[in-house]
Amino acid sequence: MVQGTASDAGKSLLCTALCRIFARRGFTVAPFKSQNMALNSYVTADGKEIGRAQGVQAEACGIPATVDMNPILLKPKGNMTSQVVVRGVPIGDMSAIDYRLDYVPTAIGIIKDSLARLCNTHEVVVLEGAGSPVEINLKDRDITNMKVAELADAPVILVADIDRGGVFASIVGTLELLEPRERERVKGFVINKFRGDIRLLEPGLDWLEKRTGIPVLGVVPYQRDLYIESEDSVVLDKMNLKKPAVANELDVVVIRFPLISNFTDVDPLRFEPDVSLRFVSSPDELGQPDLIILPGTKNTVDDLLWLTQKGLAARLVAMPPAANILGICGGYQMLGSRLLDPDLVESNLPELQGLGLLDITTRFLPHKTTVQAAGRVLDMPGAASCLTGLTVEGYEIHMGRSERGNVRPFARLCSANGVHEDGAVNRDGTVIGTYLHGILHNDEWRRSFLDGIRVKKGLLPIGKTTSNYKRRMEAFDQWADAVETAIDMDRLLSIMKNKGEHKSENLYANRR
Incomplete structure (x- = not known):
């Protein structure tokens, strides 16, 4: 021992x-x-x-x-x-x-x-x-x-x-x-x-x-x-992740929620040669990044309230239309229009307004979904078209179900719970939400996603990346x-x- x-x-x-x-x-x-x-x-x-x-x-x-x-x-x-x-x-x-x-x-x-x-x-x-x-x-x-x-x-x-x-x-x-x-x-x-x-x-x-x-x-x-992945977010205090982006690099920002969970979703970005990765917790730190990631959280409602109180929610909503945003699990739920909690599973608030960047409504449920899943990205619009048809795998951990309105799904996944359509993408392909933890651990998807942002920024795509599994x-x-x-x-x-x-x-x- x-x-x-x-x-x-x-x-x-x-x-x-x-x-x-x-x-x-x-x-x-x-x-x-x-x-x-x-x-x-x-x-x-x-x-x-x-x-x-x-x-x-x-x-x-x-x-x-x-x-x-x-x-x-x-x-x-x-x-x-x-x-x-x-x-x-x-x-x-x-x-x-x-x-x-x-x-x-x-x-x-x-x-x-x-x-x-x-x-x-x-x-x-x-x-x-x-x-x-x-x-x-x-x-x-x-x-x-x-x-x-x-x-x-x-x-x-x-x-x-x-x-x-x-x-x-x-x-x-x-x-x-x-x-x-x-x-x-x-x-x-x-x-x-x-x-x-x-x-x-x-x-x-x-x-x-x-x-x-x-x-x-x-x-x-x-x-x-x-x-080697860490389980305690205290490691974020010690990692040198706030270096400024330079020419030909992508400035990638991760919102550091107070109850951030499964933050290792973004670990592979640390090793991409064209990525400057930053964790931020205030509007002053946000800047004008190329990509904003809203990661998972143990309590979506509390962290969404924190996001609003800090002024970060207003900044995210006011980002230029071409800004790229990726929401994972709780971050995906926040991107929606409404969060409903009639049984007070997540908090003591029966309803809360989301960021409104995706036309989805999330209802929190007493039952927790925990499952490994794999599948394929569906037809993506605009800047996300380079992701269409790519295979992805990962896992889901969440206590809510999100229903799409006038917005297309992100991927079709297969798991022990059956086949289902996951996530949502806005009409321009600039805002993507998914319940699939580990999405950035998929090598081809990660590199294609980053290269799509590079091309939109006027940079040449890199095309190749090191195997995340091999690196681990x-x-x-x-x-x-x-x-x-x-x-x-x-x-x-x-x-x-x-x-x-x-x-x-x-x-x-x-x-x-």
């Missing part, structure tokens, strides 16, 4: 690397995180919803993702409330206090069952913790860290982020706050995100090992521009290579082999 001294220490990425390393060494391996809190989710082949990190880790293992890999997913909706997704299906909204007091005892049984199935069918299971294992105010009902390590009888590797500073204090402080039986499970440390000369760090590593009696298994160097697989291997080089894998494998022997040379408990 990989646990961290804090959130964003690099647990998910380290688990992803270990999944890839063990799979390359011939093990049958699967990821596991008992409970995840994230707005960036993943749809399994059977139409269930899990945290995106575990879906990505399954890809690194080379296996299909299943709900057992993340049996409980919490999707924050604001006001201390989250949608609770159990084994891939939402069971309702709960406040934080109600979830902790009323549902956690039930959750333990669900976690046990999923963990047992994975352990019975795989040689290696890489468990991931959440946040810190020593959040004292939450520890009595923590079902993601040491409780899970005990259920699995798993040794624990503690990862700490040296880039934020205070790495030795964070490690020793975490050990100090663990119970003795929990402390005995910690079998090694990994120092993550290191920059500089390792020789300057070695005295500290020696001190740490002598102070705790626990080995440092490795120091992982800081990795820049690693193309190469990123897994690149990251696995870095971690495999940095970590003492022989010692880690020995720890795993002897996982039941918890009373080790750990000196910390006897120090006083």
